[in-house]
Amino acid sequence: MLADTSVLDTLSPRDFRAGYAEVAKYGLINDPEFFEWLESNWEGIFSGGPERDQAVAHSCRAKAAVVAADELESGNRALLNLGHTFGHSLEGAVAYETERLVHGEGVSIGMVLAHEFSEQLGLCPAEDTKRVIAHMEAVGLPTRIDQIPGQLPPIDTFMDLIAQDKKVSRGQLTFILTKGIGTSYVDKTVSAEPLRAFLEEKLGK
Numbered sequence: 780m781l782a783d784t785s786v787l788d789t790l791s792p793r794d795f796r797a798g799y800a801e802v803a804k805y806g807l808i809n810d811p812e813f814f815e816w817l818e819s820n821w822e823g824i825f826s827g828g829p830e831r832d833q834a835v836a837h838s839c840r841a842k843a844a845v846v847a848a849d850e851l852e853s854g855n856r857a858l859l860n861l862g863h864t865f866g867h868s869l870e871g872a873v874a875y876e877t878e879r880l881v882h883g884e885g886v887s888i889g890m891v892l893a894h895e896f897s898e899q900l901g902l903c904p905a906e907d908t909k910r911v912i913a914h915m916e917a918v919g920l921p922t923r924i925d926q927i928p929g930q931l932p933p934i935d936t937f938m939d940l941i942a943q944d945k946k947v948s949r950g951q952l953t954f955i956l957t958k959g960i961g962t963s964y965v966d967k968t969v970s971a972e973p974l975r976a977f978l979e980e981k982l983g984k
């Protein structure tokens with residue numbers, strides 16, 4: 780099913796950008812060529828050029844492919860949550876006040892955090908993290924927690940929000956991590972301590 784892309788013209792620039800985070804997500808999940816294409820064609824997407832319809836069509840196909848693959852190998856659908864565990868915790872941290880953070884902005888910061896955390900675990904090359912940050916910045920999306928206006932809750936609140944968002948099995952969290960752009964995977968071995976240390980650093984505490 781193809782989305783009616785004319786509705787995109789009615790979105791505020793901020794909401795359009797936020798929606799774009801979910802488009803970029805498909806490149807980051809399993810399609811490095813698409814991410815590369817976005818790096819060179821995002822301006823056409825934002826200005827309403829033919830690239831916009833191509834990007835929307837590609838994203839719809841990508842979502843369908845992930846869902847179809849899930850029927851063969853269960854669990855792949857979780858890849859659609861790339862950036863969302865961090866993103867949801869940020870949305871929760873601002874009590875869903877959209878003046879401070881809308882969903883797609885949380886996903887943008889969340890996808891950057893997923894790459895940075897993966898990098899810290901020795902999984903993702905630093906060069907790939909840099910590209911993700913550079914692209915999100917280029918389109919005007921936030922990439923850092925400190926870009927969220929106002930006071931944020933302490934680390935314990937974040938850890939609680941993450942535990943609520945994710946099924947915790949035997950003390951371990953299910954996270955979407957990445958080995959680089961386009962090579963995301965479901966990791967069920969993340970333990971709370973390194974995650975806490977990582978987030979503490981990001982919160983500047």
Ligand SMILES: [Zn+2]
Pocket residue numbers: 801863882886
């Ligand atoms: Zn989302």
